[in-house]
Amino acid sequence: xxxxxxxxxxxxxxxxxxxxxxxxxxxxxxxxxxxxxxxxxxxxxxxxxxxxxxxxxxxxxxxxxxxxxxxxxxxxxxxxxxxxxxxxxxxxxxxxxxxxxxxxxxxxxxxxxxxxxxxxxxxxxxxxxxxxxxxxxxxxxxxxxxxxxxxxxxxxxxxxxxxxxxxxxxxxxxxxxxxxxxxxxxxxxxxxxxxxxxxxxxxxxxxxxxxxxxxxxxxxxxxxxxxxxxxxxxxxxxxxxxxxxxxxxxxxxxxxxxxxxxxxxxxxxxxxxxxxxxxxxxxxxxxxxxxxxxx
Numbered sequence: 001x002x003x004x005x006x007x008x009x010x011x012x013x014x015x016x017x018x019x020x021x022x023x024x025x026x027x028x029x030x031x032x033x034x035x036x037x038x039x040x041x042x043x044x045x046x047x048x049x050x051x052x053x054x055x056x057x058x059x060x061x062x063x064x065x066x067x068x069x070x071x072x073x074x075x076x077x078x079x080x081x082x083x084x085x086x087x088x089x090x091x092x093x094x095x096x097x098x099x100x101x102x103x104x105x106x107x108x109x110x111x112x113x114x115x116x117x118x119x120x121x122x123x124x125x126x127x128x129x130x131x132x133x134x135x136x137x138x139x140x141x142x143x144x145x146x147x148x149x150x151x152x153x154x155x156x157x158x159x160x161x162x163x164x165x166x167x168x169x170x171x172x173x174x175x176x177x178x179x180x181x182x183x184x185x186x187x188x189x190x191x192x193x194x195x196x197x198x199x200x201x202x203x204x205x206x207x208x209x210x211x212x213x214x215x216x217x218x219x220x221x222x223x224x225x226x227x228x229x230x231x232x233x234x235x236x237x238x239x240x241x242x243x244x245x246x247x248x249x250x251x252x253x254x255x256x257x258x259x260x261x262x263x264x265x266x267x268x269x270x271x272x273x274x275x276x277x278x279x280x281x282x283x284x285x286x287x288x289x290x291x292x293x294x295x
Contacts, residue, residue, distance in 0.1 A: 001225035002066045005232075009069035011155075011204075011222050013110065013135070014077065014286040017059055021290060029058045034294055044295070051294045052076075052287070053089075057096040064106055072133045073097075074110035077283035086111055086120035094130055108133035108153060112280055113142040115262055122149035133202070136279040139272030141265035143188040145257050146199060153200040155222065156185045158215070159207035160279070164271045176210035177241075180271075186242060189218055193247030195254050209234070217242035 002010060021030050037051025060071045073093055079085040090109040097107055109124065111117040113134045121132040131152040137143060138157055146154045158181030165180045166172055176182060185203045192201055202220035206212050209230050212221060217240030223231070257265065266272060 001228070002063065005225065005228045007067060007069075009071065009108075009220070009222075010063045010067050011072040011108075011110070011133070012056065012059055012063070013074050014283045014290065017056060018286045018290045018293075020059060021055065021293065026059075029055060029062070030294070033058055037294070048291050048294050052291055053092060053096060055290070055294070057093060057100060060097065060107070061100050061102060064102060070106050070108050070131070072108040072110045072135075074135070074283070075112075076287055077112060077280045078287065080112040080114050080280045081116050083116040083120045083123075086117060087123055090120070090124050090130055090132075091128060094128075104130055107131065110135045110155075112283075113137040113146060113154070113276070114280075115145070115259055118142070118145045118149050118151070121146070121151040125150055125152065135204075136276050136283075138184070138275045139266045139269040140184070140187060140191075141257060141262050141269070142272065142276075143191070144255055144265075145262050147192055147195075147197040148257065151199055153202055153220070154188070155202050155204040156188050157205040157275070157279075158182060158185055158203055158211050159205040160275050161271060162207055162211070164275055168271075176208075176214035179211055179214065181205075181207075182211055182214045185215055185218065187252070189215075189242050190247040190250045191252050193244045194250055194252055213238060214241055216240045 020026050033051045033055035036054040037047040040050045056073050060073045063071045075086050075089045079089055093109060094104050108131050110133045111121050113136050121134055124130040124132055134146045134151050134154045137154050138161060143154060143156060161181035161184055162179055189201045192199060200219045202222055203215045203218050204222045206223060206227055209227055212223060215221060216238050
């Protein structure tokens with residue numbers, strides 16, 4: 001798919017790695033990761049952890065052979081509430097990439113957008129020059145805290161927000177411009193551009209091409225091969241719906257969030273609270289499945 005659509009960057013997550021690791025075509029990467037884990041030795045748990053980190057990096061390295069930009073590699077979701085643990089794991093992944101001859105400028109470390117994850121991102125960016133991609137981002141509070149932390153990029157989710165509203169509300173279909181996920185990313189983009197934040201907004205997790213087109217003009221979008229295929233068959237003029245000029249004219253007020261304010265504002269958004277915890281659980285479950293497979 002990368003060879004066909006030629007994206008600038010690419011992203012991985014535990015669920016995607018788990019799926020790919022089960023394909024015969026990538027068995028060699030799994031074997032290499034297992035050999036690496038054994039070589040480093042230690043307890044069985046340590047060997048599996050090392051093999052797992054190595055597998056993520058091996059997949060990242062394969063992807064980097066095919067793209068000009070950066071690959072995103074995720075820190076274990078089970079560390080989502082452990083700031084120091086995330087910092088340590090991120091630095092370990094960067095070291096593994098370095099061993100493979102890949103510099104940190106080509107890597108985005110993905111962290112859950114919990115308060116702890118955002119603070120880990122702040123330290124990694126400021127003290128270690130490690131670029132971070134804040135994922136599982138559903139609330140405006142998460143986006144504000146990420147901007148204040150000075151991270152490189154955020155991945156606000158669109159489709160998973162829509163899923164929640166469809167499952168929990170009366171309304172089952174939405175026009176793209178009224179899609180709650182589209183509205184969420186639009187608000188975040190406008191806020192960042194109005195107040196001059198450098199953090200890149202990368203809309204993610206799309207359910208249909210309508211959502212993608214409704215966010216034309218966003219800094220980056222991360223799109224699945226299936227939806228890229230659908231888009232490639234469409235011949236329509238696409239006009240950007242988001243622009244810096246319009247963002248600067250919007251009426252959003254600037255806010256500052258310390259930990260207490262962040263937790264309160266995030267907690268006020270039921271969808272975001274549920275989708276963040278659900279996302280962490282699902283990524284953690286897939287990390288465990290991957291470890292069982294390596295074991």
